[in-house]
Amino acid sequence: MNRSTDRAASRPSTARASRTARTARTDQLIEPKQERAVLTRARILQAAAEIFAEHGYPRTSLADVAARVNMTKGAVYFHFKDKDDLAIAVVETFYTRWPAALEEVRAKNLDPLSTVIELMDRTEREFFGDVMVQAAARLQSERSLINSDLPLPYQDWIDRLAILLAAAQEQGQVRTDLSAADLARTLISAFFGMQHISSVLHDRKDQAKRWADTKLLLFAGLRPQSA
Template sequence: MSTRARQKPAASELKQERAIRTRALILDAAARAFADKGYPATTILDVAELMGATKGAVYFHFANKNALAAAVTEEFYARLRADAQQVQEQGLAPATAIRELLTRTGAMFRDDQVIRAGARLQIERSLIDADLPVPFVGYTETVTGLLRAAGAEGALPAGSDPEVLGRVLVSAFFGAQHMSWVMNDRADMAERVEEILATVLPGGAAA
């Protein structure tokens, strides 16, 4: 083994790694706070206490609560994009990929605190003084693209317009997750996704 290979990481590298880990812990704590309490009721102190740190540690990475909310929202969309990419990389038939995507996304809304927080922050976006991504655009484009491919294979109901069907499907899904959250803390998300697929795509992706 060479001398270079045996060398320990430089102090600057270790500091950077710690900063990355700390930032991730802050985002996780902020997501839990936003998901449970909402943006108006959450404070920087709440976030600090959840991660067992001081407010100064939070402020070192984020200037204020608005910046925290923006970062959690960006992570929300990053996770949705990453999940969609994983589904597309499986090489499934388009109709099957739609089912897989909605099923996986439903599970994320049920189990992933960042996703739960991101959904709530989108509802409260008018209260957040930060530029947030426009909601639903990327997800709708992904679903619509899969629907076009499914239509080309004859896997959609006759006369279906993929553009319209994409908007309806995404609207139904995000509306259902909101109702599931309010009524059952999203415990029934799997059942709600099955209902949407069976109703909006009968004989297609729900087969």
């Protein structure tokens, strides 16, 4: 009687252990699949960025992207519903890098104006060498050709620079006869215009020189008149 009772009592525990083991095996199967899906999506996004940067939005197709990653169009559609979805993802990826870059520069503990300069220098290097950045910039210039709304351009850059420039004004590094927001808007306008002209006219070959010239003029104009 006791042995029967013991066997009966052990059954729920055995069942729970079996379910736990099955769940663990299922999780082990799911995790690699999820990881592969993330990597595949990243490959597709990188290929799309390369083609958008090279040919622009109108002359890019999902078939081009699929061919670049040696996949079927159906496999690409599994991750992105259409070309607009790809374009949005490229631009969103670009904008997620800006806050992270700012935090990395801030970690150097530079003064506010030096932080602005270092951040802009870093951004120029990324525009020159990072195809995701190049593609996003081109897509933003072609936004009227895209049937979906892209993330709002430039404003986040302006807002974050304005905070730094306001701090620089408080420390006497930057002129105060113009608002920090106006100064930030001027910086961003000049920077994006500079990189766009370099891209269109010279395939960015002169971008570093063009930025050096622009930076010299801009930051000389930012400093207090008595400096």
